[in-house]
Every structure is written in structure tokens, then in C-alpha cells.
Amino acid sequence: MDDLIALFTQQARAVSATVEPVADLAAAFDYAARLTTGQGGCLAAPGWGEGETESLAEACAGAGVELVTSGLRQEVGRFTVGLTRAQYGVAETGTLVLDSADEQVRLASMLSEAHVAVLPLAKVRQDMFALEEELAAILSASPGYMAFITGPSRTADIEMVLTLGAHGPRQLHVLLLEDAS
Amino acid sequence: MSRASRRQYHARLRSALDNRFLGQTLARFQNRYAQARQAAMQGVDFEALSREVVEVKDAALPRLEELYGQFKAAAQAAGAKVHLAADAEQARQIIADIAARAGVKSIVKSKSMTSEEIHLNAYLESQGLEVVETDLGEWIIQLRNEAPSHMVAPAIHLSCSEVAELFCGVTGQEQDPEDIASLVEVARQQLRRKMLSADMGISGANFAIAETGTLATVTNEGNARLVTTLPRVHVALLGLDKLVGDLDSALKILRILPRSAAGQLISSYVTWVTGAVECAAAPSGAKELHIVFLDNGRLALSQDPVFAEALRCVRCGSCANVCPIWGKVGGHTYGHVYIGAIGLVLTYFYHGVEAARELAKNCLNCQACKVNCPSGIDLPRLIKGVAGRLNQQEGAPLKNQLMRQVLTNRRLFHFLLRRAYLAQKPLAHGERLIRHLPSFFTGEHGFRSLPVVAASPLRDRWPSIAPPLAEPKLKVAFFGGCLNDFVYPEQGEALLELVRGKDIQLDFAAEQTCCGLPAAMASEEETAREVARQNIAALDAENHDHVLTLCASCASHLKHAYPRLLADDPAWRLRAEALAAKVIDCASFLQDVVGLAALPEGGPKAAYHAPCHLCRGLDVHRAPRHLLAEAGLEYLSYEDEEVCCGFGGSFSLDFPELSAAILARKLDQVEATGAEMLVTDCPGCVLQLEGGLDQRGSSIKVRHLAQALAEAQRRAKD
Incomplete structure (x- = not known):
């Protein structure tokens, strides 16, 4: 398990993601709220449960951050950080698997300047093939939209020089959640 | 006609070669790619991964129609509409009709080579639609009204300062000609606006999974996610060759595609869309999704015994990245719409004889693309195959007709080679090299001096320098090859010096002739087959321990091409295989057999x-x-x-x-x-x-x- 997490962390960092452990969801919410304070002050966090949204709202209030959870098309340009929960992690490539059938999740994770994804430690697997059944289950949802996300958006289209933040987030923060209860 | 097209093509090559910046950019690109790929393949068994891709594709290609039916049923059940276009014109029409029915005015696109193949943008624009490419490289070339020069990096032929100048025109503001990050920012802002307001998004797809009706796209910038999410209508355009059976097949290709394409373990975003997903911008609350499959010759190609493997291509573009010719002239002169080695093959099938004629000849057969291809496509062989078909259709050049007559007749061929010594004599001025070539060889040909044909070939010297041994421990059939035999006999003499006293008998069979590689290079398969039979008979591999040659090209041809050329010839197939098994190159022979x-x-x-x-x-x-x-x-x-x-x-x-x-x-x-x-x-x-x-x-x-x-x-x- 430790090896898997170490590999995931190494590979995600190698593609310019920030990876931080968090003890519980409260710590993850604090992290997202603090990050948003320094980045415009509006956080988009769709797709969380009712209780989770409440405690996130508290964290945001404490940090002086505005929280939006729906209707994100109307909020484009206002929210700068998107907070989502990833379903799985792939250690070999440092990849997040994000079920994005919910359009709001897509908007939060693509139109933000920084994407913060919470990934339960127990959901990290060695490679895509070790996740095949779980991925097939997500794909069998019809209609459906699944995303593999590895590092922030990037391009090397001009002179093959790597530049981050082409169309999607300029930053990707992966919060490795120890206690997923 | 063909002479004019040849002249034009050489003029384009010349102008690309004279573009110094282009040469520097391409060289830098190829160096960076080589390093990145090497790093990405660390600890990975490339050949094993590649074999899996071959299996996946070879399983899918013979049953594309069946997979299409399966895909269509699953995707339609998920709310998509699935269309099949027989050719480019039909595909353009289907997409224009979708736009018209949905009242579309503006379109954003993520990168799709298939849309380049059918020249979609020009057609949609002619229908009064605004079409904007959102992949940075594609947008740049769209603004310049150019075609992509590479399948993965479409604007790689341009410098940062050229892009700055272009963006200056777009924004009306000065741009720093050296600041790539700020140019990327310009694109981000301009294109974000376009994507938020567009009515329709057009994407390509890297895989279509038949089992679930899922489309997958692989991007780094993330524009495919936005193009498939923001507008109310989504049209995906893809070739039938992108169909695979299931998720496992797609994952196997995904494991190698980004590694080969860009030296990445995986691209930043892989997006899997199944059906009409939620879309707040659509009146119904669900996306209007159309999936347009393009045939345009693919179904016929998938049944072709020789060329079907071209459809294994996963569009990583790496055949260009390692090609010495592409590295000198770039994709605009080394391809049509599809570029690089695979482009030389596909152009003939997708864009016709006119577009393919000169391109198909332009291959060194250096094999760099072949060993690098994640789909195991024998690209040099397919390129020669296309050239052969063009010869059949349009008549072969004179050199091919000569080759047929001369190469298959060893006595005539060797007579001519001996005469060449006399013809060259006055040019050589007693030296080994001819420095000033006769007038028909000047100009472009003057970059190298040419060697003189030897006064006496190796075959004539052999009996005196390699007398038979009484009780040799090894018997080796020596294959000279034309250059070694008639131009560089001293190389063979040096070899004999190295094996002297080692109890190894080297036999030079007088009936051996040209290995046939030049015929294969000229797409003269029948000639290549005939000389193969002559050499197999002459070399008598069955009664020798090894078949040795000092020419790596001959060795590789004897070993790999002979069994393939004679695979359908029951009388010769086994003998070709027996010979192939005994072929050894000079270095391996000296190191592993002789021991120095x-x-x-x-x-x-x-x-x-x-x-x-x-x-x-x-x-x-x-x-x-x-x-x-x-x-x-x-x-x-x-x-x-x-x-x-x-x-x-x-x-x-x-x-x-x-x-x-x-x-x-x-x-x-x-x-x-x-x-x-x-x-x-x-x-x-x-x-x-x-x-x-x-x-x-x-x-x-x-x-x-x-x-x-x-x-x-x-x-x-x-």
C-alpha cells in the first residue's frame, strides 16, 4: 500500500501535480478554502453530499471564500478553484479517474484555474488493468462521461516547449485522503 | 505529366531544404522526441506492448462492419445518433445537415485528423458557418491557412516568433516573440470565449468501443473535454478503423500511444463519452450527440491481404519523429494530409494517385519508422508496395524495365559491371574515387565522389586467396553482394586475413548474383523473387554452417525478405527459410564464431x-x-x-x-x-x-x- 502511494505521488509530481496527504475530509476542505483565498475567493464544489457540503461551507465561511455548488455555467469566470472527489487513482501514471457524468463536475474541473481533487488512499491501484472492472462499471452507465486526469493541462505545440495551463486548469492538487469514512 | 509532377516535387523539397529555420526546428524536435521516448520506455517492454496492440487491431480490422453495428446499437441506446459516411463528400454533407437542422452558427473543434482528411473546415465555412480550431497547434495553422505538418504537433514547423507575429494580428497587440507562455495565454483567452459561445463542438476520437458505444479522446490541452462539454451539439468524426471491441483493447492501445506520440506515460486527459450526456445549454437538458464514422476506403483496405495492416495505425505520429527525411523537410513536403511514413501509404488509398505519385518514391528504407511503430506496421514494405501499384497503374520507369532484364540474367549483369571498369577508367585519373562526375551526373549529384569499379572483382581473386582447406571445422558460404564483389574486393580480402589459420573454409559460389534488394526497392517484386531463387540455389545453405556477407543490406534482405518473397512458392519456401536461419553479419561472425x-x-x-x-x-x-x-x-x-x-x-x-x-x-x-x-x-x-x-x-x-x-x-x- 505504502509503495503504491509513493509511486502515485512520485508520478503525479513528475507531471507537475501537487500531492498532499490529508487526514480527513475536514482537512481537505480547509485546504481547498485556503487555496481559494489566495486565488480570487470563489470555489466551485459540485457533486458533494449534503453533510459534506455543509462542512465545506463552514470551511469557506471561515476563510472568507464564496462557495458555489451548482449552475456553474452562469458562474464561469467567477470561480477559480474547483473541488471534486476522484473515484480512483492509478499509481503507474499518477492518474485520477473522475466520473464526470455530472456536467457540473466537468465544468468545475475544467474551467477552474486550479483543480483540487480528493482521492481516498484506498482507491489507488497499480495500473489501469488492475482497475478494469471498476472502469467498466463506470463506462456501463449510459449515458456517461469518464475522465482520466494526469497533471494540469499542458501543451508543447509551439517549438515543443512544455507550457502548463493550455485550456484546462493551470494547477492540479491531489489530496490523498487517509480516512475516507 | 509525371515528369512535371516530379519537377514540382523536387522544387518543393529544395525549398524546404533551403529553409534553415525549418531544418533547425525539426532537428530540435527529433532530438527532444528521441530523449523523451527513451525515458518513457524505461522499464517497459516495448515489443510486448506493441504485440498486444497488433493483436487488438488485427482482431478488430477483419470485422469492422460487425463492430460498427454493435457500436451503433449501444450508442443509440445511450441517446446518440450514429451515421456512416461512405466517402469524404458524404461525411461533409452529413455534418453540414446536422448543423443546419440544429440552427448552428458557430463551431469549435478539437483536433481531428479525420476532419483534415475530408477537408471539413473549408466546406463548413462555405456554408456560412464559423469554424474555430481549439487545439493550439491546429488554431495556429488555421490562422495561417495551412495544413498540419505533423499529426500530433501540427504547427511544429513554425517558430515562436512566427506565432507571435500571427497572434499580434489576432489581438491587435504587440506580442513578445520569445515568450511562449504568453502566447499560450493569448490562445487560452481567445479560445475560451469561442468555446463558451459556440453552438456545436466537433471532435475526433482515438477509440470507439463497440461493446459500450463509448468514444475516447486523448489530449493534453483539455480542449476535447471543453469542446465535448460546452456546446449544445457534439459531432464526433472518426474513421471506422478506430473501432475496438472492448475497454481492455482500448487500454492496451492507450498504454503505448502517449509513450510513442510524445514520450509521455499518459496524456493529461483521456475522455470517455458514452451517449447523450447532461448538457445545460441544450433545450432538452441532454446533449445532441452525433457520431459520424468515415469509410473512405477503409473497409476495402481492411480486406486487403497486403495493406490492411496500415489500418493498425493509432496516429501517434512517431514514424515522422524518427524519419531522417521528414526531419529535413517537414510534413508539408513529406505527406499530403497524413504525413510521415504512414502518410506515404494512406495518401494513395485516401487521396488518390495524383497526391501519392511522388511521395511514394521518397523512402530510404532505413527501417527507423518500422522499429519505432507501436502498431508493428512494416511501413517501408508498404511504401514500396504502394510504389509498385503506382508502377502497375501508370507504367514503371525505365530503370525498372532495365532491372527486370539485367538483374535476372547474371551473366549479362556481371558482364556489364566488368565493362563499367573500362568506361570509368578515363574519369578516375588513376585514383580510387571519381571526383568530377560526367556532366549528366553533376548538379545535385555532386555531393559525393564515386568509387571506381575494381579492375578484378573479388570472385576472380577468390580461388587464389581462399584455397580450400583439407579438414575445416566450419564451412561458410560467402555472399559477396555487388558492391563488395565488384567495387570493394579489398573488404573481402581483409575478412580472409582475419579468418586465416582459424580452420574456417569460406566458399564463394560463382553463380551468386545481386541479392535483389535494389529490385525490391524499385518495387520489382518478381525480379526480386527470381534472383532470390538463383542465390538460394547458388549458396547451398543446407551444406554450410553459416551464410556470411560483409554487406548489412544484403544480409538483412537474405534473412528477412527471402522467406517473405517465396512464402507462396512451395518449392522454394523451405530453402529460403533454411538460408535465412544461417545468415550472419560480419561483426557477429567475427565476434561469436571466429573470436579475435x-x-x-x-x-x-x-x-x-x-x-x-x-x-x-x-x-x-x-x-x-x-x-x-x-x-x-x-x-x-x-x-x-x-x-x-x-x-x-x-x-x-x-x-x-x-x-x-x-x-x-x-x-x-x-x-x-x-x-x-x-x-x-x-x-x-x-x-x-x-x-x-x-x-x-x-x-x-x-x-x-x-x-x-x-x-x-x-x-x-x-
């Missing part, structure tokens, strides 16, 4: 050129370098050791401007090592390298490996 004693250090500084057909054709890498070091030479390495020298047999006559440019890059690197000697183990490479160095006035001596080692032994004895 180590010599003290202090030999000359030597650089090594790895012949294409040795390092890639026979997968021999270590032996020649090891032998040089063991013989006391000071081996000096340089970056492009395993890159082609630009010879390619008749390629260097058909495309002298390219041959010269590729040779120049190699010789620049060799000269920079400070070597006194350049060693290689293929007489064709010797001809090219020696001729080029001589024209440069360089003092670096070129030696065949056998000569370098024989000289080292002589030096040690003195």
Missing part, C-alpha cells in the same frame, strides 16, 4: 556508423563497437550513430538533394568527434560516407569493419 584476440590500446580514433540494415534490420548493436575497442581502436561515439547515412541505394540517385542533406548531418557529427577513421559494415554506407568526406576534403578515412580490424592486427604485429 584482444589487441593493445593505441589504435586510431574511430567513429562508427551503424548501417540501418545491421542495427535495425538484424538488431546488431554491440558487436561492431565491441570489436573496435577490443582491437585497440579508440572508439568515439556521437548522437546519430544509428541514423541513416542517406544512401538507400537508388534513393540517392532519385533524391540526391535529400541524400546530401541527410549525409551532411551525419558527417558534421562525425567530424566533430575528432575521429581519424570512420568505420561501418556495409559497402553501400562506405560508398556514401567515403564519397561525401572526399568531397568535403576531409582526411577522415572510411573503412569497412573487416578492414579496420585487419589493419589493427597488422599494426599490432609490426
Whole structure:
């Protein structure tokens, strides 16, 4: 398990993601709220449960951050950080698997300047093939939209020089959640 | 007609070669790619992964129609509409109709080579629609009204300052010509606005999973996610060849695609869309999703016994990244819509004879693309196959007709070679090289001096220099090959010097002739088959332990091409395989069979050129370098050791401007090592390298490996 997490962390960092452990969801919410304070002050966090949204709202209030959870098309340009929960992690490539059938999740994770994804430690697997059944289950949802996300958006289209933040987030923060209860 | 198209094509090549910036950009791109790929393949068994891709694709291709039916049922159940377009015109019409019915005015696109294939943008614009590419490279070339010069990096032929100038026009503001990050920012802002307001998004797809009706796209920028999410209508356009059975198949391709394409373990975003997903911008609250499959010759191609494997291509673009020709001229002259080696094949099938005619000849057969291809496509062979079909359709060039008559008649061929010695004599002025070529050979051909045909060929000298042994421990059939036999007999003599006293009998069968590679290169398969049979009979592999040749090209051709050429000939197939199993190259023979004693250090500084057909054709890498070091030479390495020298047999006559440019890059690197000697183990490479160095006035001596080692032994004895 430790090896898997170490590999995931190494590979995600190698593609310019920030990876931080968090003890519980409260710590993850604090992290997202603090990050948003320094980045415009509006956080988009769709797709969380009712209780989770409440405690996130508290964290945001404490940090002086505005929280939006729906209707994100109307909020484009206002929210700068998107907070989502990833379903799985792939250690070999440092990849997040994000079920994005919910359009709001897509908007939060693509139109933000920084994407913060919470990934339960127990959901990290060695490679895509070790996740095949779980991925097939997500794909069998019809209609459906699944995303593999590895590092922030990037391009090397001009002179093959790597530049981050082409169309999607300029930053990707992966919060490795120890206690997923 | 064909002469005019040839002239035009050479003019375009010349102009690309004269563009210094282009050359620098492409060279930098190829270097960066090579390093990134090497890093991405660390700890990965490329061949095993590649075999899995081959299995997946070969399982899918024969049943594309069935997979299409399965995909359609699943995708329609998920709310998509699935269309099948027979050709480019139909595909354009289907998409324009969708736009018209949905009241679309503006379209954003993520990168799709298939849309380039059908020239979609121009058509939609002619219908009054605004079409904006959102992939940065595609947007740049769209603004310049150009075609992509690479399948993955479409604007790689442009410099940062050219892009800055272009963006200055778009924004009306000055742009820093050296600040790539701020140019990316311009695109981000401009294109974000377009994506938020567009009515329709058009994407391509990397895979279509039949089982679930899912489309997958692989991008780094993330524009495909936005293009498939923000507008109310989504049209996905893809070739039927993108169909695979299930998720497992897609994952197997995904494991190797980004590694091959960009030296990445995985791209930033892989997006899997199944059906009409939630979309707040659509009146119904669900996306209007249309999936347009394009046939345009693919179904017919998938049933072709020779060319079906071209459809295994996963569009990683790496055949261009490692191609010495693409690296000199770029995709606008080395491709039509599809570029690089796969482009040379697909152009014929998707865009026709006119577009393919000159392109199909422009291959060195250096095998770099083939060994790099994640889908295991034998690209050089398919390119020769296309050239062969063009010859059938349009009539073969004179050289092919001559080849048919001369090459299959050994006596005539060798008579002509002997006569060549007399014809050349007045030009050589008693020297080994002809420096000033006769007038029909001047101009583009003057980049190298040419060797003189020897006064007496190796075959005539053989009986006196290699007398039969009474009780040899090994019997080896020696295959000379034309250059070794008639131009460089001294290379064969050096070999005999190295095996003297080792109880090894080397037989030179007089009936042997040209290996047939030049015929295969000219797409003359029948001629190649005929000389293969003659050589198999002459060499009598069944009664020898090895079949040895000093020519890496001949060795690779005997070993790999003979069994394939004669696969359908029951009388010869087994003999071809028996011969192939015994073929050995010079370096492996000397190292593994003969065993040479180590010599003290202090030999000359030597650089090594790895012949294409040795390092890639026979997968021999270590032996020649090891032998040089063991013989006391000071081996000096340089970056492009395993890159082609630009010879390619008749390629260097058909495309002298390219041959010269590729040779120049190699010789620049060799000269920079400070070597006194350049060693290689293929007489064709010797001809090219020696001729080029001589024209440069360089003092670096070129030696065949056998000569370098024989000289080292002589030096040690003195």
C-alpha cells in the first residue's frame, strides 16, 4: 500500500501535480478554502453530499471564500478553484479517474484555474488493468462521461516547449485522503 | 505529366531544404522526441506492448462492419445518433445537415485528423458557418491557412516568433516573440470565449468501443473535454478503423500511444463519452450527440491481404519523429494530409494517385519508422508496395524495365559491371574515387565522389586467396553482394586475413548474383523473387554452417525478405527459410564464431556508423563497437550513430538533394568527434560516407569493419 502511494505521488509530481496527504475530509476542505483565498475567493464544489457540503461551507465561511455548488455555467469566470472527489487513482501514471457524468463536475474541473481533487488512499491501484472492472462499471452507465486526469493541462505545440495551463486548469492538487469514512 | 509532377516535387523539397529555420526546428524536435521516448520506455517492454496492440487491431480490422453495428446499437441506446459516411463528400454533407437542422452558427473543434482528411473546415465555412480550431497547434495553422505538418504537433514547423507575429494580428497587440507562455495565454483567452459561445463542438476520437458505444479522446490541452462539454451539439468524426471491441483493447492501445506520440506515460486527459450526456445549454437538458464514422476506403483496405495492416495505425505520429527525411523537410513536403511514413501509404488509398505519385518514391528504407511503430506496421514494405501499384497503374520507369532484364540474367549483369571498369577508367585519373562526375551526373549529384569499379572483382581473386582447406571445422558460404564483389574486393580480402589459420573454409559460389534488394526497392517484386531463387540455389545453405556477407543490406534482405518473397512458392519456401536461419553479419561472425584476440590500446580514433540494415534490420548493436575497442581502436561515439547515412541505394540517385542533406548531418557529427577513421559494415554506407568526406576534403578515412580490424592486427604485429 505504502509503495503504491509513493509511486502515485512520485508520478503525479513528475507531471507537475501537487500531492498532499490529508487526514480527513475536514482537512481537505480547509485546504481547498485556503487555496481559494489566495486565488480570487470563489470555489466551485459540485457533486458533494449534503453533510459534506455543509462542512465545506463552514470551511469557506471561515476563510472568507464564496462557495458555489451548482449552475456553474452562469458562474464561469467567477470561480477559480474547483473541488471534486476522484473515484480512483492509478499509481503507474499518477492518474485520477473522475466520473464526470455530472456536467457540473466537468465544468468545475475544467474551467477552474486550479483543480483540487480528493482521492481516498484506498482507491489507488497499480495500473489501469488492475482497475478494469471498476472502469467498466463506470463506462456501463449510459449515458456517461469518464475522465482520466494526469497533471494540469499542458501543451508543447509551439517549438515543443512544455507550457502548463493550455485550456484546462493551470494547477492540479491531489489530496490523498487517509480516512475516507 | 509525371515528369512535371516530379519537377514540382523536387522544387518543393529544395525549398524546404533551403529553409534553415525549418531544418533547425525539426532537428530540435527529433532530438527532444528521441530523449523523451527513451525515458518513457524505461522499464517497459516495448515489443510486448506493441504485440498486444497488433493483436487488438488485427482482431478488430477483419470485422469492422460487425463492430460498427454493435457500436451503433449501444450508442443509440445511450441517446446518440450514429451515421456512416461512405466517402469524404458524404461525411461533409452529413455534418453540414446536422448543423443546419440544429440552427448552428458557430463551431469549435478539437483536433481531428479525420476532419483534415475530408477537408471539413473549408466546406463548413462555405456554408456560412464559423469554424474555430481549439487545439493550439491546429488554431495556429488555421490562422495561417495551412495544413498540419505533423499529426500530433501540427504547427511544429513554425517558430515562436512566427506565432507571435500571427497572434499580434489576432489581438491587435504587440506580442513578445520569445515568450511562449504568453502566447499560450493569448490562445487560452481567445479560445475560451469561442468555446463558451459556440453552438456545436466537433471532435475526433482515438477509440470507439463497440461493446459500450463509448468514444475516447486523448489530449493534453483539455480542449476535447471543453469542446465535448460546452456546446449544445457534439459531432464526433472518426474513421471506422478506430473501432475496438472492448475497454481492455482500448487500454492496451492507450498504454503505448502517449509513450510513442510524445514520450509521455499518459496524456493529461483521456475522455470517455458514452451517449447523450447532461448538457445545460441544450433545450432538452441532454446533449445532441452525433457520431459520424468515415469509410473512405477503409473497409476495402481492411480486406486487403497486403495493406490492411496500415489500418493498425493509432496516429501517434512517431514514424515522422524518427524519419531522417521528414526531419529535413517537414510534413508539408513529406505527406499530403497524413504525413510521415504512414502518410506515404494512406495518401494513395485516401487521396488518390495524383497526391501519392511522388511521395511514394521518397523512402530510404532505413527501417527507423518500422522499429519505432507501436502498431508493428512494416511501413517501408508498404511504401514500396504502394510504389509498385503506382508502377502497375501508370507504367514503371525505365530503370525498372532495365532491372527486370539485367538483374535476372547474371551473366549479362556481371558482364556489364566488368565493362563499367573500362568506361570509368578515363574519369578516375588513376585514383580510387571519381571526383568530377560526367556532366549528366553533376548538379545535385555532386555531393559525393564515386568509387571506381575494381579492375578484378573479388570472385576472380577468390580461388587464389581462399584455397580450400583439407579438414575445416566450419564451412561458410560467402555472399559477396555487388558492391563488395565488384567495387570493394579489398573488404573481402581483409575478412580472409582475419579468418586465416582459424580452420574456417569460406566458399564463394560463382553463380551468386545481386541479392535483389535494389529490385525490391524499385518495387520489382518478381525480379526480386527470381534472383532470390538463383542465390538460394547458388549458396547451398543446407551444406554450410553459416551464410556470411560483409554487406548489412544484403544480409538483412537474405534473412528477412527471402522467406517473405517465396512464402507462396512451395518449392522454394523451405530453402529460403533454411538460408535465412544461417545468415550472419560480419561483426557477429567475427565476434561469436571466429573470436579475435584482444589487441593493445593505441589504435586510431574511430567513429562508427551503424548501417540501418545491421542495427535495425538484424538488431546488431554491440558487436561492431565491441570489436573496435577490443582491437585497440579508440572508439568515439556521437548522437546519430544509428541514423541513416542517406544512401538507400537508388534513393540517392532519385533524391540526391535529400541524400546530401541527410549525409551532411551525419558527417558534421562525425567530424566533430575528432575521429581519424570512420568505420561501418556495409559497402553501400562506405560508398556514401567515403564519397561525401572526399568531397568535403576531409582526411577522415572510411573503412569497412573487416578492414579496420585487419589493419589493427597488422599494426599490432609490426
